[in-house]
Amino acid sequence: MHVVRTVQELRAVQAELRNHKRTSCLVPTMGALHTGHLSLVTYAREHADEAIATLFVNPTQFGPNEDLDRYPRQEAKDLATFEDNGVHAVFVPTVQEIYGPGDATTVSMAGPALGLEADHRPHFFSGVATVVSRLLLAALSDMAVFGEKDYQQLQVIRRMVADLNIPTIIHGAPTVREPDGLALSSRNAYLSADERAIAPMLHATLQRVRERLQSGEDVDRALTEGLERLTSAGFKPDYLSARDGETLGPLKQVARGRLLAAAWLGTTRLIDNVALA
Ligand code: AMP
Numbered sequence: 001m002h003v004v005r006t007v008q009e010l011r012a013v014q015a016e017l018r019n020h021k022r023t024s025c026l027v028p029t030m031g032a033l034h035t036g037h038l039s040l041v042t043y044a045r046e047h048a049d050e051a052i053a054t055l056f057v058n059p060t061q062f063g064p065n066e067d068l069d070r071y072p073r074q075e076a077k078d079l080a081t082f083e084d085n086g087v088h089a090v091f092v093p094t095v096q097e098i099y100g101p102g103d104a105t106t107v108s109m110a111g112p113a114l115g116l117e118a119d120h121r122p123h124f125f126s127g128v129a130t131v132v133s134r135l136l137l138a139a140l141s142d143m144a145v146f147g148e149k150d151y152q153q154l155q156v157i158r159r160m161v162a163d164l165n166i167p168t169i170i171h172g173a174p175t176v177r178e179p180d181g182l183a184l185s186s187r188n189a190y191l192s193a194d195e196r197a198i199a200p201m202l203h204a205t206l207q208r209v210r211e212r213l214q215s216g217e218d219v220d221r222a223l224t225e226g227l228e229r230l231t232s233a234g235f236k237p238d239y240l241s242a243r244d245g246e247t248l249g250p251l252k253q254v255a256r257g258r259l260l261a262a263a264w265l266g267t268t269r270l271i272d273n274v275a276l277a
Contacts, residue, residue, distance in 0.1 A: 002089035007138040013089045022049040026144035030057045032072035032186035036176040041085045043173045050088035061127025112155040112248040120238045143169040151273040195265040201233040206274045235263035
């Protein structure tokens with residue numbers, strides 16, 4: 001496995017693949033790898049000849065009071081995990097490699113980047129769009145895969161890639177969950193034992209609200225009941241919302257919708273979503 005730290009080295013890996021007419025699928029991550037990330041590697045290897053991963057905790061997507069400093073970092077372990085899972089190359093840039101001296105370019109977005117997460121994390125999507133555009137253009141892979149776990153992020157990236165004509169096909173891969181339904185996340189490590197016991201209620205609530213919407217119940221009523229369930233379980237919800245599954249604008253048709261939620265358990269913020277189809 002190649003471990004490369006500069007864009008120039010990454011481009012050399014890509015040029016070598018192209019010379020051999022081999023395709024690649026990029027798997028961007030912030031590390032602290034879990035089975036959810038590895039499902040993206042498997043997806044990448046099923047859809048392209050080689051998987052190329054990136055390992056970069058992107059400072060621009062964290063707000064001033066967010067968990068950038070305490071975000072788990074375990075580079076050696078993550079590199080060994082990527083190698084065990086057949087990754088061809090990993091790009092591990094420094095912050096300076098991505099945001100060089102005099103850097104002055106930010107990708108700012110409207111459309112799917114408005115509302116939901118953006119109401120609570122105003123820095124987040126410009127940070128994500130800026131770093132993902134740089135990673136995609138550094139790697140120049142044929143395709144890239146992102147998790148549906150971060151559904152709004154996936155729709156933001158799809159929109160950005162379409163708008164900027166970035167020549168990389170974007171794939172979304174399904175959310176990997178614990179047996180009790182909790183979506184795998186690097187942030188689950190922050191949960192206390194008591195919080196961990198409550199955490200699956202987030203997905204359970206999404207499923208219950210989905211059933212109610214599918215059986216024709218009034219949207220506002222089903223969402224209000226869902227929020228009450230979350231609150232009485234011990235969550236502090238940021239939002240629970242039913243949106244159009246593509247634009248993330250207002251829900252027009254339940255069968256094309258997405259139900260998305262974010263909620264705090266103590267100092268840990270969890271997000272999840274389900275399709276309404
Ligand atoms: P992160 O390291 O949290 O930035 O995540 C890197 C990629 O892994 C993103 O595309 C996430 O959507 C994806 N991902 C995170 N958790 C999961 C999960 N439980 N199932 C599938 N993909 C995931």
